[in-house]
Amino acid sequence: MRRLQFLAAAAAAIFLLALPLMATAQPKLRPDYYAGVCPNLESIVRGAVRQSVALSPLAAPATLRLFFHDCAVRGCDASVMLIDPAGGDEWRSPDGVMLKPEGFSTVMSAKAAVDSDPQCRNMVSCADILALAARDSVFLSGGPDYEVELGRFDGRVSSGGSVVVPHGTFDLDQLNAFFSGLGLSQTDMIALSGTCQRARVHI
Template sequence: MAHLRLWSSFLAVVVMLLSPLAAAQLRTGYYASICPKLEAIVRSSVKQSMAQSPIAGPAALRLFFHDCAVRGCDASIMIVNSNSDDEWRNPDDQSLKPEGFQTILAAKAAVDNDPQCRYKVSCADILALAAREAVSQSGGPYYQVELGRYDGRISTKSSVVLPHVDFNLDQLNAFFSGLGLSQTDMIALSGGHTLGAADCTFFQSRIGTDPSMDSGFATQLRSTCARQSFALLDAATPGGFDNSYFKNLQGGRGLLGSDQVLYTDQRSRGTVNYYASNQDAFFNNFTNAMTKLGRVGVKTAANGEIRRDCRTPN
């Protein structure tokens, strides 16, 4: 019943998140006269963060999804409330890595270090740019990012409703449809799991019990989780953004149940096969889906602000 209540709450805010009026303010080059060096500053900062930690890029990319999918792309995931009632302390966000938050805070500090840019660029836009850099600097596509978001002022535990690792295709489609995204968008965005890792607790129940998991892969995971608490989402090309995630699914080597179901379900298998055989198509659809995701729940000057500190409303 609790899950149903949360799902109902999610559906209740769908209309707010899909408002086309706020998204219409977004455009590339939004900061051309406000902060002309913005993209170069963020690019350099993210590059430095990724050089310091292999977790930084994947964590920043995941942070972007966890932000946009909850209250819209308003950097509410970054807020730290004194009463501990904020998004990142919801159990569904507890697996977010500190390196992701640190990457955004470092980029924000670098932007504000430029006198022309100081306190003029939203944390939400920095988060969107950092996600792009995480992808492109890992060998993935470079794409133009629409900008012009304002930061939200509200972050609560109860607002967090996200897909779970045991979701089937219908549940995944229902969630992403609520964000205005298609099944094709959802599968392309899932390809972001070519980067990063997952804690063993998220997939351990599948080992030896899920017939869709390759037996050799199951043996490998059992050994991995006996040594450490996590496994790479795409061990074939760790640290590289490519289409090997989809090739893994074809071989029963999807780490999460919600990944592998994209291949086991005949309704989505064709798209998996297409991306596995055509990396350019995956890259193109991924960038389109990221652009659409970046339009969800955009705030304006009327209901948002430019946060001086990403961790707290002004």
């Protein structure tokens, strides 16, 4: 029961995080954004995430943590997925804490599954696929299912210099200030930090 409550709190926090950061830079988001061009989008993504979760226990927490980092740094635009050949990627955080490959592979597998559908190919943003994959990771881990509003644009810039995320040297006041700046409470911080911590360790 405690695990389900924890996942529910993490899901609520990530949902709240996504809303304010996307509101100013995107068109109006809506659940049926792709209804006319990719009507099976959600079932395709969930099927791909289910396969990833079955392959690795790290897939779900790593995907949630990936979504958090994406939203917290440049807004929920999937810029965290971009790869800089010179090694200056946004996801290579300054303190050397690397995001787990299971999160990236989960999202890439979901994108490949979406693009393999002729009706959906090149119609769905990676940002929306990442948002759906994070939701499905929570649900498939025993957490709540919730509606995801869609219509995000993909970012084109990924810079390690733009990464400002909490790390091991932050005290409680610094952590509270960081999450408060994202519109999240201390309860949200605890839920997200605890859930995403699973992606840093081997289970």
